Amino acid sequence: xxxxxAGALALAPAxxxxxxxxxxxxxxxxxxxxxxxxxxxxxAVGLDAxxxxxxxxxxxxxxWGSAAFTLWVSAASTLVALALxxxxxxxxxxxxxxxxRGATGVMHINLAxxxxxxxxxxxxxxxxxxxxxxxxxxIGVISEPAEFPLLVRDPLGIGIILHYATKEAPFxxxxxxxxxxxxxxxxxxxxxxLGATGMQRFRMLTLPTVLPGLGIASxxxxxxxxxxxxxxxxxxxxxxxMLSVVGLDMFSASDLTLRPQAMALGVLMAAVVMTALxxxxxxxxxxx
Amino acid sequence: MAVxxxxxxxxxxxxxxxxxxxxxxxxxxxxxxxxxFPQVTxxxxxxxxxRDVVADSATRSAMGEGIAVSALAALVSLALAVPAARAxxxxxxxxxxxxxxxxMVPIVMPPLAIxxxxxxxxxxxxxxGTLAAVVLAHQVxxxxxxxxxxxxxxMRYDVRHEQQxxxxxxxxxxxxxxxxxxxxxxxxxxxxxxxFIVSWSQYLLTLLPGAxxxxxxxxxxxxxxSGGNPTxxxxxxxxxxxxxxxxxxxxxxxxxxxPRWAGASG
Amino acid sequence: xxxxAVTMLGGCGSDGAxxxxxxSMQDWPAVVAAAKSQTVRWYMWGGSRAINAFVDRTYxxxxxxxxxxxxxxxxVADTIDAVxxxxxxxxxxxxxGAVDLIWINGENFASLRQADMLRTGWARSLPNARLVDxxxxxxxxxxxxxxxxxxxxxxxxxxxxxxxxxxxxAGDLPRTYAELHRWACANPGRxxxxxxxxxxxxxxxxxxxxxxxxxxxxxQWARFDRATWERHAPVLWEYLRTLAPCLWRQGATYPRDENxxxxxxxxxxxxxxxxxxxxxxxxxxxxxxxxxxxxxFVFDANMxxxxxxxxxxxxxxxxxxxxxxxxxxxxxxxxxxxxxxxxGFGLGFAIDPARVTDAAARQALRQSAASRGxxxxxVADLTRSRAPxxxxxxxxxxxxxxxxxxxxxx
Numbered sequence: 027x028x029x030x031x032a033g034a035l036a037l038a039p040a041x042x043x044x045x046x047x048x049x050x051x052x053x054x055x056x057x058x059x060x061x062x063x064x065x066x067x068x069x070a071v072g073l074d075a076x077x078x079x080x081x082x083x084x085x086x087x088x089x090w091g092s093a094a095f096t097l098w099v100s101a102a103s104t105l106v107a108l109a110l111x112x113x114x115x116x117x118x119x120x121x122x123x124x125x126x127r128g129a130t131g132v133m134h135i136n137l138a139x140x141x142x143x144x145x146x147x148x149x150x151x152x153x154x155x156x157x158x159x160x161x162x163x164x165i166g167v168i169s170e171p172a173e174f175p176l177l178v179r180d181p182l183g184i185g186i187i188l189h190y191a192t193k194e195a196p197f198x199x200x201x202x203x204x205x206x207x208x209x210x211x212x213x214x215x216x217x218x219x220l221g222a223t224g225m226q227r228f229r230m231l232t233l234p235t236v237l238p239g240l241g242i243a244s245x246x247x248x249x250x251x252x253x254x255x256x257x258x259x260x261x262x263x264x265x266x267x268m269l270s271v272v273g274l275d276m277f278s279a280s281d282l283t284l285r286p287q288a289m290a291l292g293v294l295m296a297a298v299v300m301t302a303l304x305x306x307x308x309x310x311x312x313x314x
Numbered sequence: 315m316a317v318x319x320x321x322x323x324x325x326x327x328x329x330x331x332x333x334x335x336x337x338x339x340x341x342x343x344x345x346x347x348x349x350x351f352p353q354v355t356x357x358x359x360x361x362x363x364x365r366d367v368v369a370d371s372a373t374r375s376a377m378g379e380g381i382a383v384s385a386l387a388a389l390v391s392l393a394l395a396v397p398a399a400r401a402x403x404x405x406x407x408x409x410x411x412x413x414x415x416x417x418m419v420p421i422v423m424p425p426l427a428i429x430x431x432x433x434x435x436x437x438x439x440x441x442x443g444t445l446a447a448v449v450l451a452h453q454v455x456x457x458x459x460x461x462x463x464x465x466x467x468x469m470r471y472d473v474r475h476e477q478q479x480x481x482x483x484x485x486x487x488x489x490x491x492x493x494x495x496x497x498x499x500x501x502x503x504x505x506x507x508x509x510f511i512v513s514w515s516q517y518l519l520t521l522l523p524g525a526x527x528x529x530x531x532x533x534x535x536x537x538x539x540s541g542g543n544p545t546x547x548x549x550x551x552x553x554x555x556x557x558x559x560x561x562x563x564x565x566x567x568x569x570x571x572x573p574r575w576a577g578a579s580g
Numbered sequence: 581x582x583x584x585a586v587t588m589l590g591g592c593g594s595d596g597a598x599x600x601x602x603x604s605m606q607d608w609p610a611v612v613a614a615a616k617s618q619t620v621r622w623y624m625w626g627g628s629r630a631i632n633a634f635v636d637r638t639y640x641x642x643x644x645x646x647x648x649x650x651x652x653x654x655x656v657a658d659t660i661d662a663v664x665x666x667x668x669x670x671x672x673x674x675x676x677g678a679v680d681l682i683w684i685n686g687e688n689f690a691s692l693r694q695a696d697m698l699r700t701g702w703a704r705s706l707p708n709a710r711l712v713d714x715x716x717x718x719x720x721x722x723x724x725x726x727x728x729x730x731x732x733x734x735x736x737x738x739x740x741x742x743x744x745x746x747x748x749x750a751g752d753l754p755r756t757y758a759e760l761h762r763w764a765c766a767n768p769g770r771x772x773x774x775x776x777x778x779x780x781x782x783x784x785x786x787x788x789x790x791x792x793x794x795x796x797x798x799x800q801w802a803r804f805d806r807a808t809w810e811r812h813a814p815v816l817w818e819y820l821r822t823l824a825p826c827l828w829r830q831g832a833t834y835p836r837d838e839n840x841x842x843x844x845x846x847x848x849x850x851x852x853x854x855x856x857x858x859x860x861x862x863x864x865x866x867x868x869x870x871x872x873x874x875x876x877f878v879f880d881a882n883m884x885x886x887x888x889x890x891x892x893x894x895x896x897x898x899x900x901x902x903x904x905x906x907x908x909x910x911x912x913x914x915x916x917x918x919x920x921x922x923x924g925f926g927l928g929f930a931i932d933p934a935r936v937t938d939a940a941a942r943q944a945l946r947q948s949a950a951s952r953g954x955x956x957x958x959v960a961d962l963t964r965s966r967a968p969x970x971x972x973x974x975x976x977x978x979x980x981x982x983x984x985x986x987x988x989x990x
């Protein structure tokens with residue numbers, strides 16, 4: 027007998043609501059980016075906003091620089107987060123009960139902390155007059171803030187990268203950990219009895235177990251950082267800015283003609299992410 | 315063997331350090347005034363600013379709105395996620411993977427793109443700036459997570475309890491309220507807590523649909539971060555991190571409790 | 581009586597722009613009666629915790645207790661946001677709008693006047709208006725634009741620098757922009773200024789001061805003249821461009837607003853900060869934003885001083901409450917409280933203490949003036965170095981010109 031409220035129709039409410047929200051959101055963004063429903067003046071339907079955005083006139087200058095910067099930060103954050111996650115997932119597997127529970131507890135709390143709070147914490151620790159700099163000054167390595175390396179509000183986005191690396195690594199680590207836990211126990215002991223070293227076991231057992239799941243999780247992370255706002259606004263510089271910061275600045279600008287360009291930027295960002303997602307799926311399918 | 319253990323402990327220490335230091339520094343800054351470079355430890359420590367921040371009407375209002383929005387968002391998400399998760403976990407839905415991917419689209423989309431368009435739509439509909447508008451907008455971020463988490467947790471649900479009730483003649487409503495809800499309660503609480511946390515952290519999806527009238531903690535904290543008083547900023551940041559921290563501890567408690575419906579430990 | 585009040589509150593254009601007096605405002609008790617149980621939405625720059633706290637903790641209870649008015653302080657990142665709100669309401673034909681009162685001056689005042697979106701003729705008719713020295717051209721003109729009863733003063737401000745005597749001796753401090761240039765390049769990376777632009781009006785003021793000095797005086801900038809601008813702007817950009825490499829972060833980036841600058845100053849990343857508070861740095865020190873011992877100082881000249889005002893849009897939903905609020909903030913006791921760094925926010929009086937007749941009020945004002953706090957600039961120095969604001973049309977030219985010529989973007 028089929029359980030109640032478990033048929034395909036049960037999916038409908040959720041999918042309809044989500045579909046509507048995304049469609050309406052993107053739909054209106056597309057409409058305004060094409061010049062329909064203007065805030066001021068008459069509708070002048072066309073690709074003017076896209077042209078202005080892409081050629082950098084009309085106050086949008088530097089969107090290519092921002093795009094490149096955003097891609098760099100997204101990729102770097104995800105890679106560092108992945109590295110940290112793999113490093114910790116390995117020894118999260120040890121049977122040390124209380125230590126492991128404590129570590130997973132800390133990771134979970136980190137997940138709960140809002141991004142804006144974490145960003146302020148990172149700023150306090152890593153700025154040129156932050157805690158690490160002060161400790162360096164106390165032990166005599168530096169004498170003034172300017173001598174400390176520029177790690178936040180810097181042109182390479184190091185602060186932003188470290189923020190997302192430390193915020194997303196626990197997420198990835200917990201995913202990896204769940205995947206490792208789901209693996210049959212005897213595989214590991216068999217490998218060990220056959221003489222495989224830690225590194226070999228990691229490479230041939232752990233990695234293949236976690237990589238597919240981590241692949242999807244990493245795709246989520248990279249897309250998330252791509253569209254993120256809070257940390258870049260706290261930890262970033264005036265230029266280059268991440269794309270969401272550029273977009274919101276244009277949307278809120280007093281010059282109302284920048285609105286369609288803001289919408290165009292949003293639409294383009296959504297298109298980039300969707301294309302990347304589809305490409306990743308295609309690659310994953312072929313790989314299998 | 316011993317070397318490996320030391321290495322493990324060291325690695326564990328580094329990881330915890332990375333995760334804990336920023337919060338500790340926030341905590342110190344929230345209690346310290348006049349704590350500037352090159353002071354490593356603060357001279358003046360006190361709870362004055364913290365007390366002011368907690369008593370401030372702007373803080374209280376933002377916390378209240380945050381709790382209202384996130385709690386409502388969690389309830390709405392759960393209401394929509396329960397049938398969906400049941401279908402994915404218990405039913406025989408085809409193309410499960412495809413649906414899973416479709417569910418990830420809203421999470422993956424840049425929130426700015428959706429929030430800007432929703433802002434326009436909600437203003438035109440005349441409901442921008444209401445709590446309901448924000449709760450609705452948050453579904454873009456919360457509903458997919460609610461479904462994915464609940465589905466994963468319901469995989470361990472033993473549907474035979476319901477089949478038994480069905481064979482005894484119980485109707486759908488009775489089965490859901492008397493069989494499903496009690497047994498799935500921990501899973502629902504976990505999914506609800508995670509949804510609460512996701513909603514609590516939303517900035518763009520609150521700022522734009524809220525049209526400046528709905529002020530939740532992330533908006534308050536970001537505004538404070540551009541203010542001049544680092545102590546007040548840290549205090550607000552920490553105070554607003556408490557509800558989601560609570561939620562995650564609640565979720566952990568119910569996640570680690572062995573499910574009542576499963577047989578051997580899962 | 582009520583009919584008169586209704587006429588005035590309906591905003592039926594009884595301007596009285598000639599005399600600056602609104603005849604229908606003779607009936608103040610009717611205004612107060614109409615204002616009872618109204619909510620006044622006051623849009624103001626939200627970047628100063630001290631000002632926000634004073635408004636919330638002093639004006640709001642006073643309005644509630646004395647008049648039954650609820651005050652809703654609406655913070656904006658820059659006054660231009662409130663201006664845009666009113667302008668878009670004008671375009672959408674929204675009446676009533678959302679804004680009752682705006683903390684405004686300068687080019688923002690000019691743009692709303694140009695759009696004819698401000699109530700006029702009311703400011704001189706407030707009961708407390710008699711305490712204001714309207715004959716003083718600095719009060720009667722906002723950036724050179726005649727006020728014409730369309731805004732009422734709130735506080736006085738003057739641009740000053742802040743230094744830390746434990747780091748720099750008073751004798752070593754620069755006293756002109758030319759000296760500042762030399763000083764900055766002798767101590768590279770120890771000086772910066774706020775980027776002119778939205779939220780960075782203190783940076784615009786800094787740059788304007790440089791313009792005054794480089795062009796030989798502030799007088800020629802009172803009226804807008806393209807030729808004057810074209811002649812002196814290149815010199816200004818040259819000065820700022822050659823200054824840039826000596827600045828903090830080699831001028832690659834500038835603090836976005838005065839709070840960021842205070843943070844850099846407090847953490848010893850730079851040695852100078854800036855403020856507009858006539859009472860000096862005491863408010864900032866009390867807040868914990870900058871360290872104790874910080875001292876304000878002025879250059880020998882070109883330190884721009886001006887008044888801040890409040891204005892009421894034509895489509896304000898609660899104009900009576902707005903009028904009562906504008907009147908309340910001129911109350912001598914409240915003016916005294918606002919100027920005191922401990923309880924207030926350290927900006928100067930908008931009223932003329934000589935016009936106050938009540939003995940207790942005079943005492944309060946005197947005490948307030950005397951308690952400016954350590955580190956305040958001596959009044960004589962403030963007076964000597966004060967320069968007036970320039971025509972509002974230069975504001976955009978300066979802000980956009982700075983972005984284009986000094987930073988090189990857009």
